[in-house]
Amino acid sequence: MNYYCLIAGLPDIGIEDNKLTFSIADFKEEVRLFLSKSDKRLIDLFYMKFDNQNILKYLKDKDVQFDERGNLSKSEMEDCFQLINDGSKAKNKCFKSYFANFVSEYSDAEQEEGTDDGKWENRLTELYYKWAKKCGNKFISSWFEYNLDLNNILAAYTSRKYKMNLEVIGDNEVAESIKMSKLRDFGLTETFEDFDLIQRLAEETDLYEREKKIDLMKWQWIEDKTFFKYFTIELIFAYLLKLEIIERWVRLDPIEGEKLFRSLIDSLKDSVVNMQKNEV
Numbered sequence: 382m383n384y385y386c387l388i389a390g391l392p393d394i395g396i397e398d399n400k401l402t403f404s405i406a407d408f409k410e411e412v413r414l415f416l417s418k419s420d421k422r423l424i425d426l427f428y429m430k431f432d433n434q435n436i437l438k439y440l441k442d443k444d445v446q447f448d449e450r451g452n453l454s455k456s457e458m459e460d461c462f463q464l465i466n467d468g469s470k471a472k473n474k475c476f477k478s479y480f481a482n483f484v485s486e487y488s489d490a491e492q493e494e495g496t497d498d499g500k501w502e503n504r505l506t507e508l509y510y511k512w513a514k515k516c517g518n519k520f521i522s523s524w525f526e527y528n529l530d531l532n533n534i535l536a537a538y539t540s541r542k543y544k545m546n547l548e549v550i551g552d553n554e555v556a557e558s559i560k561m562s563k564l565r566d567f568g569l570t571e572t573f574e575d576f577d578l579i580q581r582l583a584e585e586t587d588l589y590e591r592e593k594k595i596d597l598m599k600w601q602w603i604e605d606k607t608f609f610k611y612f613t614i615e616l617i618f619a620y621l622l623k624l625e626i627i628e629r630w631v632r633l634d635p636i637e638g639e640k641l642f643r644s645l646i647d648s649l650k651d652s653v654v655n656m657q658k659n660e661v
Contacts, residue, residue: 382613383612384612391403399631401624403624406449408620408621416617427625429478431452432480436480436484439455440487453475464476465488478512483504506550513525518614521615524622530555531595537549554572593630
């Protein structure tokens, strides 16, 4: 299906923009209304990241305020947990994706052995990417595959630099190479596009600049993959991805960029501590 008027009416955006008149929240409320049912499901894949965050926050604090950019409301999430705990086979929005499997796994683990935040965040991320990659749209599926691989590679270099263990997410070719290879490039130079650039970015000492360059690389990837897409759902999804990148940097300053990286390091340290506890 083509969206001539919709795409033509979207505000122009560029990587250099330092202010926004249109946000990803606006996009969800306004643009999604004009999409076909099948294309809405594709756009929902993007907003599922906020559902993931909401689930993880809810597991820690039942009174938490939900990020409304997610697809599931708090009441729908509560219904999902209740249905799982009751052993019900009734269907709701939660059962139309990977959420029900995650909730079931988490509930079982909570009863048997307690839960580890880092472990379950990784598990939810893994389920998310696996679900999204099966969406049936080549461009959107490849975007999620690209991000999964990129995140694994960057995390691998970071953990190697700081001599930390790493839990690789997923089981595709890139993930398996990172798990098994002792080579400097994890044996991925000929496998993963942009790998030489990623290596250089991993060695970037200015953390703020590194994050900016990673987003520039993603932006270029999006441009390249949609060059011959005209008025399609792929172009709308690409617009949403670009909008998110701009929105992130409009809100982020160098101090926040440093905090972002330190948060990554802290999470890696926590995973090492938890791994050591499990080995005792």
